[in-house]
Amino acid sequence: MILPLPLPIPSPIYIPRPPSTLLTSKNTNQPKSPSQNFLSFLLNFYLSLQYSLLFLLSLLPSIILVHTMTTHIEDNLWVLALASKCTQENIAWSLLIMASLWLTMTLFYWSHPGGPAWGKYYSTWRKTKSSPSGSSDHIIIINKNIPIPGPKGFPFIGSMSLMSSLAHHRIAAAAQSCKATRLMAFSLGDTRAIVTCNPDVAKEILNSSVFADRPVKESAYSLMFNRAIGFAPYGVYWRTLRRIAATHLFCPKQIKASETQRVDVANQMIELFKNRHSHGGSFSVRQVLKRASLNNMMWSVFGQRYKIEEVSGMEEELSGLVEQGYDLLGTLNWGDHLPWLKDFDLQKIRFTCSKLVPKVNRFVGSIIADHRAHTTQSNRDFVHVLLSLHGPDKLSDPDMIAVLWEMIFRGTDTVAVLIEWILARMVLHPEVQRKVQEELDTVVGGCGARAVTEEDMAAMVYLPAVVKEVLRLHPPGPLLSWARLAITDTTIDGYHVPAGTTAMVNMWAISRDPHVWRDPLEFMPERFVAGEGEPEFSVLGSDLRLAPFGSGRRTCPGKSLGLATVSFWVARLLQEFEFLPCDDGKNGVDLTEVLRLSCEMANPLTVKVRPRRGLSL
Numbered sequence: 033m034i035l036p037l038p039l040p041i042p043s044p045i046y047i048p049r050p051p052s053t054l055l056t057s058k059n060t061n062q063p064k065s066p067s068q069n070f071l072s073f074l075l076n077f078y079l080s081l082q083y084s085l086l087f088l089l090s091l092l093p094s095i096i097l098v099h100t101m102t103t104h105i106e107d108n109l110w111v112l113a114l115a116s117k118c119t120q121e122n123i124a125w126s127l128l129i130m131a132s133l134w135l136t137m138t139l140f141y142w143s144h145p146g147g148p149a150w151g152k153y154y155s156t157w158r159k160t161k162s163s164p165s166g167s168s169d170h171i172i173i174i175n176k177n178i179p180i181p182g183p184k185g186f187p188f189i190g191s192m193s194l195m196s197s198l199a200h201h202r203i204a205a206a207a208q209s210c211k212a213t214r215l216m217a218f219s220l221g222d223t224r225a226i227v228t229c230n231p232d233v234a235k236e237i238l239n240s241s242v243f244a245d246r247p248v249k250e251s252a253y254s255l256m257f258n259r260a261i262g263f264a265p266y267g268v269y270w271r272t273l274r275r276i277a278a279t280h281l282f283c284p285k286q287i288k289a290s291e292t293q294r295v296d297v298a299n300q301m302i303e304l305f306k307n308r309h310s311h312g313g314s315f316s317v318r319q320v321l322k323r324a325s326l327n328n329m330m331w332s333v334f335g336q337r338y339k340i341e342e343v344s345g346m347e348e349e350l351s352g353l354v355e356q357g358y359d360l361l362g363t364l365n366w367g368d369h370l371p372w373l374k375d376f377d378l379q380k381i382r383f384t385c386s387k388l389v390p391k392v393n394r395f396v397g398s399i400i401a402d403h404r405a406h407t408t409q410s411n412r413d414f415v416h417v418l419l420s421l422h423g424p425d426k427l428s429d430p431d432m433i434a435v436l437w438e439m440i441f442r443g444t445d446t447v448a449v450l451i452e453w454i455l456a457r458m459v460l461h462p463e464v465q466r467k468v469q470e471e472l473d474t475v476v477g478g479c480g481a482r483a484v485t486e487e488d489m490a491a492m493v494y495l496p497a498v499v500k501e502v503l504r505l506h507p508p509g510p511l512l513s514w515a516r517l518a519i520t521d522t523t524i525d526g527y528h529v530p531a532g533t534t535a536m537v538n539m540w541a542i543s544r545d546p547h548v549w550r551d552p553l554e555f556m557p558e559r560f561v562a563g564e565g566e567p568e569f570s571v572l573g574s575d576l577r578l579a580p581f582g583s584g585r586r587t588c589p590g591k592s593l594g595l596a597t598v599s600f601w602v603a604r605l606l607q608e609f610e611f612l613p614c615d616d617g618k619n620g621v622d623l624t625e626v627l628r629l630s631c632e633m634a635n636p637l638t639v640k641v642r643p644r645r646g647l648s649l
């Protein structure tokens with residue numbers, strides 16, 4: 033049965049909001065309610081009182097001293113006695129008052145929707161008037177005093193707990209309970225953050241030029257990623273890197289040129305799976321997929337071909353460096369959000385980065401030196417491309433190291449993680465697996481015929497639908513990997529969002545939203561099979577109901593290469609083998625997630641395979 037395409041989103045971009053939030057008149061001032069006025073009066077009165085008291089107490093010793101000096105000492109011994117007494121009390125009082133002031137302010141900031149970081153912002157902005165935006169005939173007034181709804185979290189730290197463990201689940205639950213799925217504010221220590229679980233608002237954020245930057249992350253900076261595409265500040269340098277990568281690594285011509293390499297790696301993978309099968313029993317696919325993916329990227333980037341089954345020292349070293357990097361980048365660094373904690377490096381992130389970076393420099397630096405020594409080599413890899421740049425595009429060695437390492441880093445885990453999820457779904461849904469295999473057999477002309485090629489992929493409909501359905505249920509970057517940063521003040525969904533705010537999109541929540549997708553938790557690749565005359569659903573960022581590669585200026589530059597690799601390797605594996613559950617009684621498929629840099633299966637997939645054809649490779 034062919035099911036229709038995903039349901040259209042019923043809601044318009046702006047939800048109805050009380051007129052106080054989004055005024056469509058030229059009236060600029062938002063009147064405060066009487067209770068708001070009274071509260072703010074009380075607070076101001078209390079604070080002024082405390083400040084005055086503190087000021088007077090701190091002046092008291094000086095007043096007494098001056099008084100003592102200007103009068104007769106004998107007559108005024110009582111003053112000295114009082115001074116000595118007062119000084120001690122003074123200190124105690126000052127401390128007490130300062131502590132209560134500090135506590136009051138902390139609680140006051142925390143009392144705001146969104147928690148302490150937003151409270152600080154709103155208290156400094158409280159006197160700011162509403163500001164108009166839009167054309168003169170239809171001016172939208174954004175009132176900066178209307179807070180974005182969101183959890184308060186805890187005093188000081190705000191909602192740091194939301195980012196621990198499976199952050200996408202926690203954020204989605206918090207947004208539900210605050211009724212803030214369109215836009216939710218929360219605080220990560222001193223960091224103001226917003227997140228959306230709505231495709232329209234996601235589009236507003238991702239496609240806005242305001243959110244073209246990334247928030248500063250100490251581990252990313254320590255690991256040199258600010259010199260590479262992912263964390264480079266938005267500007268000329270970042271644009272240059274994207275242009276170079278787009279021209280020499282990710283353009284259709286280059287993707288086509290690297291096809292033979294992907295075929296070679298696929299053949300190696302199949303050989304390995306056959307070996308594992310011949311040894312009998314079930315095996316975990318993760319190591320093979322990770323090695324295949326790493327080898328493929330090393331081939332594209334460094335021009336070096338390795339064998340999956342013969343693990344060289346160099347490959348082992350790089351794989352170790354990449355894994356350590358994932359752990360560091362995937363860890364929530366409290367120092368990023370609580371500046372007073374930064375210097376202590378309690379999680380040892382700076383320390384570990386400082387140990388890792390020299391190793392990366394040595395490793396990638398030696399590859400660059402090797403390429404410099406052999407400039408006449410005919411097969412040009414990405415290192416050659418970077419070395420051949422001239423003029424304003426020319427990169428320094430540290431920049432080159434960062435760019436090359438990032439490519440290896442980003443290109444390896446995403447592809448392996450996605451294929452593992454796809455194979456898991458194939459084991460769980462044998463009828464879907466059978467349909468893909470039937471399609472493969474039809475396209476190549478019989479089960480025992482030639483091996484499927486990348487060209488054949490254009491004729492396939494069901495396999496791409498399976499890949500999309502897995503991306504929907506298991507996006508490798510459920511919060512789109514890395515957040516965005518507002519460069520200037522802006523308006524999102526009618527709310528004022530100040531510069532410096534971190535913005536996230538919960539793609540995982542959007543792609544499981546029952547208002548957006550019919551039976552969202554069902555695995556139904558058919559939903560992506562376009563009917564006669566219907567356009568195909570694109571997952572490349574134009575439709576925010578499913579945009580696992582992000583969207584807008586910072587969208588994933590490797591999306592076409594990533595999709596081509598995943599689709600082709602899955603096609604080869606499914607053509608070659610039937611993937612079966614292992615015999616441990618639990619069928620080897622546990623869909624529990626773990627969120628590191630990407631969202632992986634918490635328990636590696638274990639399968640049995642049955643060869644489908646006896647083709648020699």
Ligand code: HEM
Nearest residue numbers: 261262442443446509512580581582583586587588590594
């Ligand atoms: C299944 C495969 C992949 C997935 C699901 C994926 C996902 C993503 C996502 C969600 C982002 C953030 C986008 C945004 O902020 O809007 C991203 C960024 C990025 N990805 Fe990918 N990616 C994949 C494959 C690759 C590959 C193969 C490469 C390179 C070899 C790559 C390189 C990058 C880079 C460099 C960025 C940073 C872009 C920027 O900040 O300008 N990705 N990716």
